Amino acid sequence: MNEFDDVIAKLAVLEPTKEDQPQAADAAFATLQQRLEQPAAQPQPIPWFRRFTLMTAKQKWTQAAVGGVLGLMIAFFGLTSSGQALASDFLGLFRVQKFAPISISPEALANLENMDFEGMVPGELVWDEEATEPQQVASLDEAIALAPNAFVFAPDLGEPTDVAVGSAGSGTLTVDLAAARAILNIAGVDGNLLPDDLDGSDISVATEPGIFMHWDEGNTTVVQMPSPSVSYPGNFDPQPIGQALLQFLGMSEEEAVRLSNSIDWTSTLILPIPSEFASFQEVTIQGNPGIVITDNEGGESSLIFESGGNLIMMQGNWSADELIDLANG
Amino acid sequence: MTITIQDQLSNGSAEDASDGQLLNQMHQGDSVSFEALFHRHYQRLYGLVFRLVGNRAEAEDIVQEVFIRLHQKPPSDGRDEHNVSAWLYRVATNTAYNAIRSRNRLWQRNQHLVPDKRDGSAGPEKAAEQEEEAQLVRLALAELSPMHGQLLLLRQLGLSYAELAETCDVNPNSVGKTLSRAAEAFREAYLRLSAQTDAEEHNP
Numbered sequence: 001m002n003e004f005d006d007v008i009a010k011l012a013v014l015e016p017t018k019e020d021q022p023q024a025a026d027a028a029f030a031t032l033q034q035r036l037e038q039p040a041a042q043p044q045p046i047p048w049f050r051r052f053t054l055m056t057a058k059q060k061w062t063q064a065a066v067g068g069v070l071g072l073m074i075a076f077f078g079l080t081s082s083g084q085a086l087a088s089d090f091l092g093l094f095r096v097q098k099f100a101p102i103s104i105s106p107e108a109l110a111n112l113e114n115m116d117f118e119g120m121v122p123g124e125l126v127w128d129e130e131a132t133e134p135q136q137v138a139s140l141d142e143a144i145a146l147a148p149n150a151f152v153f154a155p156d157l158g159e160p161t162d163v164a165v166g167s168a169g170s171g172t173l174t175v176d177l178a179a180a181r182a183i184l185n186i187a188g189v190d191g192n193l194l195p196d197d198l199d200g201s202d203i204s205v206a207t208e209p210g211i212f213m214h215w216d217e218g219n220t221t222v223v224q225m226p227s228p229s230v231s232y233p234g235n236f237d238p239q240p241i242g243q244a245l246l247q248f249l250g251m252s253e254e255e256a257v258r259l260s261n262s263i264d265w266t267s268t269l270i271l272p273i274p275s276e277f278a279s280f281q282e283v284t285i286q287g288n289p290g291i292v293i294t295d296n297e298g299g300e301s302s303l304i305f306e307s308g309g310n311l312i313m314m315q316g317n318w319s320a321d322e323l324i325d326l327a328n329g
Numbered sequence: 330m331t332i333t334i335q336d337q338l339s340n341g342s343a344e345d346a347s348d349g350q351l352l353n354q355m356h357q358g359d360s361v362s363f364e365a366l367f368h369r370h371y372q373r374l375y376g377l378v379f380r381l382v383g384n385r386a387e388a389e390d391i392v393q394e395v396f397i398r399l400h401q402k403p404p405s406d407g408r409d410e411h412n413v414s415a416w417l418y419r420v421a422t423n424t425a426y427n428a429i430r431s432r433n434r435l436w437q438r439n440q441h442l443v444p445d446k447r448d449g450s451a452g453p454e455k456a457a458e459q460e461e462e463a464q465l466v467r468l469a470l471a472e473l474s475p476m477h478g479q480l481l482l483l484r485q486l487g488l489s490y491a492e493l494a495e496t497c498d499v500n501p502n503s504v505g506k507t508l509s510r511a512a513e514a515f516r517e518a519y520l521r522l523s524a525q526t527d528a529e530e531h532n533p
Contacts, residue, residue: 008485008512022375022388028389028392
Protein backbone atom coordinates (compact mmCIF):
# COMPACT_ATOMS: atom_id res chain seq x y z
CA MET A 1 0.00 0.00 0.00
CA ASN A 2 1.50 3.38 -0.96
CA GLU A 3 1.34 6.48 1.23
CA PHE A 4 -1.70 7.91 -0.55
CA ASP A 5 -3.69 4.70 -0.16
CA ASP A 6 -2.60 4.59 3.47
CA VAL A 7 -4.11 8.06 4.03
CA ILE A 8 -7.38 7.08 2.34
CA ALA A 9 -7.49 3.92 4.47
CA LYS A 10 -7.01 5.99 7.63
CA LEU A 11 -9.98 8.17 6.67
CA ALA A 12 -12.20 5.09 6.59
CA VAL A 13 -12.38 5.25 10.38
CA LEU A 14 -14.67 8.28 9.93
CA GLU A 15 -17.34 6.41 7.98
CA PRO A 16 -20.79 6.55 9.58
CA THR A 17 -21.78 3.35 11.35
CA LYS A 18 -25.25 1.85 11.09
CA GLU A 19 -26.38 4.02 14.03
CA ASP A 20 -24.96 7.12 12.38
CA GLN A 21 -27.10 6.92 9.25
CA PRO A 22 -29.10 10.12 8.71
CA GLN A 23 -32.86 10.28 8.71
CA ALA A 24 -34.43 9.43 5.35
CA ALA A 25 -34.19 12.15 2.73
CA ASP A 26 -37.96 12.66 2.63
CA ALA A 27 -38.12 13.21 6.39
CA ALA A 28 -35.06 15.47 6.25
CA PHE A 29 -36.65 17.54 3.50
CA ALA A 30 -39.84 17.88 5.55
CA THR A 31 -37.74 19.18 8.46
CA LEU A 32 -36.01 21.57 6.10
CA GLN A 33 -39.32 22.91 4.83
CA GLN A 34 -40.43 23.57 8.39
CA ARG A 35 -37.24 25.52 9.04
CA LEU A 36 -37.67 27.50 5.84
CA GLU A 37 -41.18 28.44 6.84
CA GLN A 38 -39.92 30.07 10.03
CA PRO A 39 -39.75 33.84 9.43
CA ALA A 40 -36.22 34.13 10.82
CA ALA A 41 -34.95 31.76 8.18
CA GLN A 42 -35.97 34.05 5.37
CA PRO A 43 -34.42 37.49 5.82
CA GLN A 44 -35.62 40.18 3.48
CA PRO A 45 -33.05 41.50 1.04
CA ILE A 46 -31.48 44.67 2.37
CA PRO A 47 -30.34 47.45 0.05
CA TRP A 48 -26.61 47.99 0.16
CA PHE A 49 -26.86 51.44 1.68
CA ARG A 50 -29.10 50.27 4.50
CA ARG A 51 -26.87 47.26 5.09
CA PHE A 52 -23.96 49.61 5.65
CA THR A 53 -25.94 51.22 8.48
CA LEU A 54 -27.09 47.90 9.79
CA MET A 55 -23.58 46.54 10.05
CA THR A 56 -22.57 49.64 11.92
CA ALA A 57 -25.52 49.43 14.22
CA LYS A 58 -24.62 45.87 15.00
CA GLN A 59 -21.09 46.90 15.92
CA LYS A 60 -19.67 45.24 12.85
CA TRP A 61 -17.82 48.47 12.58
CA THR A 62 -14.58 47.10 11.34
CA GLN A 63 -16.19 44.80 8.84
CA ALA A 64 -18.19 47.65 7.44
CA ALA A 65 -15.67 50.37 7.43
CA VAL A 66 -12.17 49.51 8.46
CA GLY A 67 -9.95 49.06 5.47
CA GLY A 68 -6.44 49.91 4.68
CA VAL A 69 -4.67 46.77 3.91
CA LEU A 70 -5.12 45.50 7.38
CA GLY A 71 -8.53 46.95 7.86
CA LEU A 72 -9.48 45.35 4.61
CA MET A 73 -7.95 42.16 5.86
CA ILE A 74 -10.40 42.37 8.69
CA ALA A 75 -13.24 42.41 6.22
CA PHE A 76 -11.45 39.84 4.13
CA PHE A 77 -10.64 37.66 7.07
CA GLY A 78 -14.02 38.06 8.70
CA LEU A 79 -12.84 39.76 11.87
CA THR A 80 -15.51 42.01 13.22
CA SER A 81 -14.29 43.52 16.45
CA SER A 82 -11.64 43.56 19.16
CA GLY A 83 -9.69 45.72 22.37
CA GLN A 84 -6.79 45.01 24.51
CA ALA A 85 -3.18 46.05 24.96
CA LEU A 86 -0.84 44.88 22.27
CA ALA A 87 1.10 41.75 22.96
CA SER A 88 4.82 42.32 23.07
CA ASP A 89 5.52 40.06 20.13
CA PHE A 90 3.54 42.30 17.81
CA LEU A 91 5.67 44.96 16.26
CA GLY A 92 3.49 46.44 13.56
CA LEU A 93 0.41 48.49 14.21
CA PHE A 94 -2.38 49.85 12.06
CA ARG A 95 -4.56 52.76 13.06
CA VAL A 96 -6.85 54.78 10.84
CA GLN A 97 -5.69 58.28 10.00
CA LYS A 98 -6.87 58.69 6.43
CA PHE A 99 -9.20 57.14 3.89
CA ALA A 100 -8.98 55.73 0.40
CA PRO A 101 -12.38 55.09 -1.19
CA ILE A 102 -12.39 52.55 -4.00
CA SER A 103 -15.22 51.91 -6.43
CA ILE A 104 -16.07 48.26 -6.62
CA SER A 105 -18.20 46.39 -9.09
CA PRO A 106 -21.33 44.40 -8.22
CA GLU A 107 -19.26 41.26 -8.81
CA ALA A 108 -16.65 42.32 -6.25
CA LEU A 109 -19.39 43.22 -3.78
CA ALA A 110 -20.88 39.76 -4.37
CA ASN A 111 -17.45 38.22 -3.68
CA LEU A 112 -17.31 40.01 -0.33
CA GLU A 113 -20.83 38.97 0.58
CA ASN A 114 -20.45 35.39 -0.60
CA MET A 115 -17.28 34.98 1.40
CA ASP A 116 -19.25 35.57 4.56
CA PHE A 117 -22.33 33.72 3.33
CA GLU A 118 -20.40 30.62 2.32
CA GLY A 119 -18.51 30.50 5.61
CA MET A 120 -15.11 31.04 4.06
CA VAL A 121 -12.60 31.92 6.75
CA PRO A 122 -8.93 32.20 5.78
CA GLY A 123 -7.62 31.00 9.09
CA GLU A 124 -8.56 30.35 12.66
CA LEU A 125 -10.21 33.16 14.52
CA VAL A 126 -10.09 33.12 18.31
CA TRP A 127 -11.94 35.72 20.33
CA ASP A 128 -10.36 36.84 23.57
CA GLU A 129 -13.26 39.14 24.16
CA GLU A 130 -16.20 39.15 21.78
CA ALA A 131 -17.98 42.47 21.30
CA THR A 132 -21.63 42.34 22.28
CA GLU A 133 -24.62 44.04 20.70
CA PRO A 134 -24.78 47.71 21.72
CA GLN A 135 -26.71 48.21 24.94
CA GLN A 136 -29.12 51.09 25.23
CA VAL A 137 -28.38 53.63 27.97
CA ALA A 138 -30.47 56.45 29.45
CA SER A 139 -28.42 59.41 28.32
CA LEU A 140 -25.36 60.59 26.48
CA ASP A 141 -23.69 61.35 29.84
CA GLU A 142 -24.12 57.72 30.85
CA ALA A 143 -22.69 56.60 27.51
CA ILE A 144 -19.67 58.86 27.94
CA ALA A 145 -19.11 57.47 31.43
CA LEU A 146 -19.13 53.94 30.01
CA ALA A 147 -17.03 54.77 26.93
CA PRO A 148 -14.91 57.77 27.95
CA ASN A 149 -12.58 57.63 24.95
CA ALA A 150 -15.31 57.36 22.34
CA PHE A 151 -17.11 60.69 22.36
CA VAL A 152 -15.74 63.55 20.27
CA PHE A 153 -18.69 64.79 18.27
CA ALA A 154 -22.45 65.39 18.22
CA PRO A 155 -24.37 67.15 15.43
CA ASP A 156 -26.59 70.08 16.29
CA LEU A 157 -29.80 68.07 16.39
CA GLY A 158 -30.64 68.36 20.07
CA GLU A 159 -30.88 65.43 22.45
CA PRO A 160 -30.58 62.08 20.67
CA THR A 161 -33.65 59.85 20.70
CA ASP A 162 -31.59 56.75 21.47
CA VAL A 163 -28.11 56.25 22.85
CA ALA A 164 -26.31 52.93 23.11
CA VAL A 165 -22.83 51.73 24.02
CA GLY A 166 -21.00 48.91 22.28
CA SER A 167 -18.51 46.87 24.23
CA ALA A 168 -14.80 46.40 23.59
CA GLY A 169 -13.58 43.33 21.81
CA SER A 170 -10.38 41.60 20.84
CA GLY A 171 -9.46 38.64 18.73
CA THR A 172 -6.66 37.03 16.81
CA LEU A 173 -6.71 35.45 13.40
CA THR A 174 -4.06 32.84 12.67
CA VAL A 175 -3.79 32.85 8.91
CA ASP A 176 -4.32 29.60 7.01
CA LEU A 177 -2.52 30.40 3.77
CA ALA A 178 -4.15 27.61 1.78
CA ALA A 179 -7.62 28.80 2.78
CA ALA A 180 -6.77 32.45 2.06
CA ARG A 181 -5.40 31.53 -1.35
CA ALA A 182 -8.48 29.45 -2.09
CA ILE A 183 -10.70 32.47 -1.41
CA LEU A 184 -8.69 34.58 -3.82
CA ASN A 185 -8.71 31.84 -6.44
CA ILE A 186 -12.49 31.57 -6.25
CA ALA A 187 -12.64 35.31 -6.94
CA GLY A 188 -10.38 34.82 -9.95
CA VAL A 189 -7.32 36.34 -8.28
CA ASP A 190 -4.00 34.49 -8.21
CA GLY A 191 -3.73 33.16 -4.64
CA ASN A 192 0.05 33.02 -4.97
CA LEU A 193 0.11 36.80 -4.58
CA LEU A 194 -0.02 36.05 -0.87
CA PRO A 195 3.50 35.35 0.38
CA ASP A 196 4.37 31.94 1.82
CA ASP A 197 5.48 33.40 5.14
CA LEU A 198 1.95 34.68 5.77
CA ASP A 199 0.99 31.14 6.78
CA GLY A 200 0.49 30.90 10.52
CA SER A 201 0.85 34.66 11.08
CA ASP A 202 -1.17 36.06 13.94
CA ILE A 203 -3.12 39.23 13.22
CA SER A 204 -4.79 40.77 16.24
CA VAL A 205 -7.52 43.36 16.28
CA ALA A 206 -8.68 45.40 19.23
CA THR A 207 -11.56 47.82 19.55
CA GLU A 208 -12.58 50.01 22.44
CA PRO A 209 -16.19 50.68 23.41
CA GLY A 210 -18.12 52.84 20.94
CA ILE A 211 -21.09 55.18 21.29
CA PHE A 212 -24.15 54.95 19.05
CA MET A 213 -26.60 57.86 18.83
CA HIS A 214 -29.82 58.16 16.88
CA TRP A 215 -32.14 61.07 16.12
CA ASP A 216 -35.56 60.78 14.53
CA GLU A 217 -34.86 63.94 12.56
CA GLY A 218 -33.52 62.77 9.25
CA ASN A 219 -33.31 59.24 10.66
CA THR A 220 -29.79 60.25 11.64
CA THR A 221 -27.28 57.89 13.20
CA VAL A 222 -23.83 58.72 14.52
CA VAL A 223 -21.36 56.05 15.57
CA GLN A 224 -18.02 56.94 17.06
CA MET A 225 -15.20 55.04 18.66
CA PRO A 226 -11.43 55.09 19.00
CA SER A 227 -9.82 53.75 15.86
CA PRO A 228 -9.59 49.96 16.01
CA SER A 229 -5.98 48.84 16.22
CA VAL A 230 -4.65 45.97 14.18
CA SER A 231 -1.34 44.46 15.19
CA TYR A 232 0.74 42.07 13.18
CA PRO A 233 4.22 40.49 13.19
CA GLY A 234 7.12 42.79 12.38
CA ASN A 235 8.15 40.79 9.31
CA PHE A 236 4.70 41.22 7.83
CA ASP A 237 4.77 43.05 4.49
CA PRO A 238 1.32 44.51 3.83
CA GLN A 239 2.07 45.59 0.24
CA PRO A 240 1.62 42.26 -1.59
CA ILE A 241 -1.39 41.44 0.57
CA GLY A 242 -2.82 44.85 -0.22
CA GLN A 243 -2.31 44.18 -3.91
CA ALA A 244 -4.08 40.83 -3.63
CA LEU A 245 -6.98 42.36 -1.77
CA LEU A 246 -7.34 45.26 -4.18
CA GLN A 247 -7.51 42.72 -6.99
CA PHE A 248 -10.03 40.79 -4.93
CA LEU A 249 -12.10 43.97 -4.90
CA GLY A 250 -12.03 44.01 -8.68
CA MET A 251 -9.00 46.15 -9.57
CA SER A 252 -6.81 45.22 -12.49
CA GLU A 253 -3.35 43.93 -11.61
CA GLU A 254 -1.76 47.12 -12.94
CA GLU A 255 -4.03 49.39 -10.90
CA ALA A 256 -3.60 47.28 -7.78
CA VAL A 257 0.21 47.34 -8.02
CA ARG A 258 0.22 51.11 -8.51
CA LEU A 259 -2.18 51.81 -5.66
CA SER A 260 -0.71 49.30 -3.23
CA ASN A 261 2.71 50.91 -3.71
CA SER A 262 1.39 54.40 -3.07
CA ILE A 263 -0.76 53.73 -0.01
CA ASP A 264 0.51 53.99 3.53
CA TRP A 265 -0.87 50.70 4.72
CA THR A 266 -0.25 51.48 8.36
CA SER A 267 -2.83 54.26 8.51
CA THR A 268 -5.11 54.21 5.48
CA LEU A 269 -8.60 52.88 5.65
CA ILE A 270 -9.83 51.44 2.35
CA LEU A 271 -13.54 51.97 1.81
CA PRO A 272 -14.98 49.70 -0.86
CA ILE A 273 -17.89 51.61 -2.42
CA PRO A 274 -20.17 49.68 -4.79
CA SER A 275 -20.37 52.09 -7.74
CA GLU A 276 -23.70 50.64 -8.79
CA PHE A 277 -25.30 51.87 -5.58
CA ALA A 278 -23.39 54.90 -4.39
CA SER A 279 -20.96 57.65 -5.26
CA PHE A 280 -18.39 59.30 -3.03
CA GLN A 281 -16.31 62.42 -2.61
CA GLU A 282 -13.40 63.35 -0.38
CA VAL A 283 -14.24 66.11 2.10
CA THR A 284 -12.76 67.95 5.05
CA ILE A 285 -14.69 67.89 8.31
CA GLN A 286 -13.50 70.17 11.12
CA GLY A 287 -10.11 70.18 9.42
CA ASN A 288 -9.94 66.39 9.25
CA PRO A 289 -10.06 64.12 6.20
CA GLY A 290 -13.30 62.33 5.46
CA ILE A 291 -15.39 60.69 2.80
CA VAL A 292 -19.03 61.34 2.06
CA ILE A 293 -20.96 58.60 0.31
CA THR A 294 -24.28 59.30 -1.41
CA ASP A 295 -26.88 56.75 -2.34
CA ASN A 296 -27.41 56.76 -6.12
CA GLU A 297 -31.15 56.61 -5.57
CA GLY A 298 -30.87 59.81 -3.55
CA GLY A 299 -32.20 60.60 -0.13
CA GLU A 300 -29.47 59.06 1.98
CA SER A 301 -25.87 59.98 2.64
CA SER A 302 -23.15 58.66 4.84
CA LEU A 303 -20.04 60.36 6.12
CA ILE A 304 -16.95 58.92 7.71
CA PHE A 305 -14.12 60.98 9.14
CA GLU A 306 -11.29 60.81 11.62
CA SER A 307 -10.86 63.18 14.53
CA GLY A 308 -8.28 62.97 17.29
CA GLY A 309 -7.68 59.25 16.81
CA ASN A 310 -11.39 58.47 16.70
CA LEU A 311 -13.49 57.28 13.79
CA ILE A 312 -16.87 58.92 13.34
CA MET A 313 -19.55 57.69 11.01
CA MET A 314 -22.70 59.67 10.40
CA GLN A 315 -25.64 58.68 8.27
CA GLY A 316 -29.15 59.85 7.54
CA ASN A 317 -31.77 61.02 5.10
CA TRP A 318 -29.74 64.04 4.12
CA SER A 319 -28.00 65.21 0.98
CA ALA A 320 -24.20 65.10 1.01
CA ASP A 321 -24.01 68.91 1.50
CA GLU A 322 -26.52 68.85 4.36
CA LEU A 323 -24.61 66.09 6.08
CA ILE A 324 -21.31 67.94 5.69
CA ASP A 325 -22.89 71.09 7.13
CA LEU A 326 -24.24 69.15 10.10
CA ALA A 327 -20.84 67.60 10.74
CA ASN A 328 -19.01 70.90 10.49
CA GLY A 329 -21.50 72.52 12.86
CA MET B 330 -45.62 20.84 -25.21
CA THR B 331 -43.16 22.06 -22.60
CA ILE B 332 -42.06 19.52 -20.01
CA THR B 333 -41.27 21.16 -16.69
CA ILE B 334 -38.98 19.90 -13.94
CA GLN B 335 -42.14 19.26 -11.95
CA ASP B 336 -43.35 16.95 -14.70
CA GLN B 337 -39.97 15.30 -14.69
CA LEU B 338 -40.09 14.75 -10.95
CA SER B 339 -43.60 13.37 -11.05
CA ASN B 340 -42.77 10.96 -13.83
CA GLY B 341 -39.42 10.06 -12.33
CA SER B 342 -37.30 11.58 -15.08
CA ALA B 343 -35.87 14.51 -13.06
CA GLU B 344 -32.65 12.53 -12.91
CA ASP B 345 -32.13 13.67 -16.47
CA ALA B 346 -32.10 17.34 -15.53
CA SER B 347 -28.64 18.69 -14.78
CA ASP B 348 -27.86 20.55 -11.57
CA GLY B 349 -27.58 23.71 -13.63
CA GLN B 350 -31.02 23.21 -15.15
CA LEU B 351 -32.50 22.63 -11.71
CA LEU B 352 -30.79 25.78 -10.42
CA ASN B 353 -32.15 27.82 -13.31
CA GLN B 354 -35.62 26.54 -12.49
CA MET B 355 -35.02 27.47 -8.84
CA HIS B 356 -34.15 31.01 -9.89
CA GLN B 357 -37.54 31.12 -11.56
CA GLY B 358 -39.19 30.16 -8.28
CA ASP B 359 -39.62 26.44 -8.89
CA SER B 360 -39.60 24.77 -5.47
CA VAL B 361 -39.70 21.30 -6.99
CA SER B 362 -36.25 21.85 -8.45
CA PHE B 363 -34.98 22.76 -5.00
CA GLU B 364 -36.39 19.50 -3.69
CA ALA B 365 -34.75 17.61 -6.55
CA LEU B 366 -31.38 19.14 -5.73
CA PHE B 367 -31.88 18.24 -2.08
CA HIS B 368 -32.61 14.60 -2.85
CA ARG B 369 -29.73 14.41 -5.30
CA HIS B 370 -27.05 15.68 -2.92
CA TYR B 371 -28.39 14.99 0.57
CA GLN B 372 -26.81 11.59 1.25
CA ARG B 373 -23.38 12.41 -0.07
CA LEU B 374 -23.25 15.80 1.64
CA TYR B 375 -24.22 14.11 4.88
CA GLY B 376 -21.48 11.54 4.35
CA LEU B 377 -18.91 14.27 3.86
CA VAL B 378 -20.04 16.39 6.80
CA PHE B 379 -20.43 13.42 9.15
CA ARG B 380 -16.85 12.38 8.49
CA LEU B 381 -15.73 15.83 9.59
CA VAL B 382 -17.92 16.39 12.63
CA GLY B 383 -18.49 12.78 13.72
CA ASN B 384 -21.93 13.46 15.12
CA ARG B 385 -25.21 12.57 13.43
CA ALA B 386 -27.33 15.43 14.79
CA GLU B 387 -24.67 18.03 14.06
CA ALA B 388 -24.06 16.66 10.56
CA GLU B 389 -27.78 16.67 9.77
CA ASP B 390 -28.04 20.23 11.05
CA ILE B 391 -25.13 21.44 8.94
CA VAL B 392 -26.55 19.84 5.80
CA GLN B 393 -29.88 21.52 6.50
CA GLU B 394 -28.07 24.81 6.96
CA VAL B 395 -26.39 24.40 3.58
CA PHE B 396 -29.72 23.90 1.85
CA ILE B 397 -31.25 26.83 3.73
CA ARG B 398 -28.47 28.98 2.30
CA LEU B 399 -29.10 27.52 -1.15
CA HIS B 400 -32.78 28.37 -0.81
CA GLN B 401 -32.14 31.89 0.49
CA LYS B 402 -29.53 32.83 -2.03
CA PRO B 403 -28.97 30.37 -4.85
CA PRO B 404 -25.55 30.85 -6.46
CA SER B 405 -25.52 32.73 -9.71
CA ASP B 406 -22.59 33.93 -11.72
CA GLY B 407 -24.30 34.58 -15.00
CA ARG B 408 -23.38 31.24 -16.50
CA ASP B 409 -26.07 28.98 -17.84
CA GLU B 410 -24.64 26.00 -16.01
CA HIS B 411 -23.53 27.04 -12.57
CA ASN B 412 -21.56 24.35 -10.78
CA VAL B 413 -24.11 23.80 -8.00
CA SER B 414 -22.40 20.75 -6.57
CA ALA B 415 -19.13 22.67 -6.16
CA TRP B 416 -21.04 25.39 -4.32
CA LEU B 417 -22.88 22.91 -2.09
CA TYR B 418 -19.77 20.96 -1.15
CA ARG B 419 -17.73 24.10 -0.59
CA VAL B 420 -20.33 25.62 1.74
CA ALA B 421 -20.81 22.30 3.56
CA THR B 422 -17.07 21.83 4.02
CA ASN B 423 -16.52 25.40 5.18
CA THR B 424 -19.38 25.18 7.65
CA ALA B 425 -18.17 21.83 8.98
CA TYR B 426 -14.60 23.12 9.26
CA ASN B 427 -15.80 26.16 11.19
CA ALA B 428 -17.67 23.79 13.52
CA ILE B 429 -14.77 21.43 14.15
CA ARG B 430 -12.22 24.19 14.58
CA SER B 431 -14.48 25.89 17.06
CA ARG B 432 -15.01 22.60 18.86
CA ASN B 433 -11.29 21.80 18.86
CA ARG B 434 -10.56 25.13 20.51
CA LEU B 435 -13.19 24.44 23.13
CA TRP B 436 -11.79 20.95 23.63
CA GLN B 437 -8.26 22.24 24.03
CA ARG B 438 -9.41 24.79 26.61
CA ASN B 439 -11.50 22.33 28.58
CA GLN B 440 -9.77 19.02 28.04
CA HIS B 441 -9.09 18.71 31.78
CA LEU B 442 -12.88 18.49 32.19
CA VAL B 443 -13.37 15.73 29.62
CA PRO B 444 -13.52 12.21 31.07
CA ASP B 445 -10.78 9.95 29.77
CA LYS B 446 -12.48 7.31 27.65
CA ARG B 447 -9.54 5.02 28.16
CA ASP B 448 -10.45 4.47 31.80
CA GLY B 449 -12.78 1.66 30.74
CA SER B 450 -16.07 3.41 31.39
CA ALA B 451 -16.70 4.17 27.73
CA GLY B 452 -17.43 0.61 26.70
CA PRO B 453 -15.42 -2.05 24.98
CA GLU B 454 -11.76 -1.23 24.61
CA LYS B 455 -11.83 -1.67 20.87
CA ALA B 456 -14.63 0.86 20.41
CA ALA B 457 -12.79 3.35 22.60
CA GLU B 458 -9.62 2.89 20.58
CA GLN B 459 -11.53 3.36 17.35
CA GLU B 460 -13.11 6.56 18.63
CA GLU B 461 -9.71 7.80 19.75
CA GLU B 462 -8.31 7.10 16.29
CA ALA B 463 -11.27 8.85 14.64
CA GLN B 464 -10.69 11.88 16.87
CA LEU B 465 -7.02 11.96 15.88
CA VAL B 466 -7.91 11.74 12.18
CA ARG B 467 -10.41 14.59 12.58
CA LEU B 468 -7.86 16.74 14.38
CA ALA B 469 -5.41 16.14 11.53
CA LEU B 470 -8.08 17.00 8.95
CA ALA B 471 -8.86 20.20 10.83
CA GLU B 472 -5.29 21.34 10.23
CA LEU B 473 -5.70 21.12 6.46
CA SER B 474 -7.28 23.75 4.27
CA PRO B 475 -10.98 23.02 3.77
CA MET B 476 -10.36 22.31 0.10
CA HIS B 477 -7.68 19.71 0.85
CA GLY B 478 -9.88 18.07 3.48
CA GLN B 479 -12.83 18.06 1.10
CA LEU B 480 -10.81 16.46 -1.70
CA LEU B 481 -9.47 13.68 0.53
CA LEU B 482 -12.85 12.88 2.05
CA LEU B 483 -14.66 12.85 -1.27
CA ARG B 484 -11.98 10.59 -2.70
CA GLN B 485 -12.49 8.29 0.28
CA LEU B 486 -16.21 8.46 -0.45
CA GLY B 487 -15.39 6.94 -3.83
CA LEU B 488 -15.50 9.87 -6.24
CA SER B 489 -13.45 9.53 -9.41
CA TYR B 490 -10.89 12.15 -10.43
CA ALA B 491 -13.38 13.55 -12.95
CA GLU B 492 -16.08 13.80 -10.29
CA LEU B 493 -13.63 15.44 -7.90
CA ALA B 494 -12.72 18.02 -10.52
CA GLU B 495 -16.39 18.80 -11.03
CA THR B 496 -17.40 18.74 -7.38
CA CYS B 497 -14.43 20.67 -6.04
CA ASP B 498 -14.23 23.00 -9.04
CA VAL B 499 -10.56 22.24 -9.68
CA ASN B 500 -8.76 21.77 -12.97
CA PRO B 501 -9.13 18.10 -14.01
CA ASN B 502 -5.43 18.00 -14.89
CA SER B 503 -4.37 19.02 -11.40
CA VAL B 504 -6.63 16.77 -9.32
CA GLY B 505 -3.95 14.09 -8.82
CA LYS B 506 -1.30 16.60 -7.82
CA THR B 507 -3.62 18.43 -5.44
CA LEU B 508 -4.73 15.15 -3.88
CA SER B 509 -1.11 14.14 -3.33
CA ARG B 510 -0.39 17.45 -1.62
CA ALA B 511 -3.49 17.07 0.52
CA ALA B 512 -2.50 13.52 1.49
CA GLU B 513 1.02 14.62 2.37
CA ALA B 514 -0.30 17.49 4.51
CA PHE B 515 -2.67 15.09 6.25
CA ARG B 516 0.07 12.55 6.86
CA GLU B 517 2.36 15.16 8.40
CA ALA B 518 -0.39 16.49 10.66
CA TYR B 519 -1.47 12.99 11.66
CA LEU B 520 2.05 11.84 12.54
CA ARG B 521 2.73 14.98 14.55
CA LEU B 522 -0.54 14.79 16.48
CA SER B 523 -0.03 11.08 17.02
CA ALA B 524 3.42 11.70 18.50
CA GLN B 525 1.96 14.42 20.73
CA THR B 526 -0.73 12.06 21.97
CA ASP B 527 1.82 9.34 22.69
CA ALA B 528 3.98 11.81 24.60
CA GLU B 529 1.00 12.96 26.67
CA GLU B 530 0.09 9.35 27.46
CA HIS B 531 3.59 8.65 28.74
CA ASN B 532 3.88 11.98 30.57
CA PRO B 533 0.33 12.78 31.68
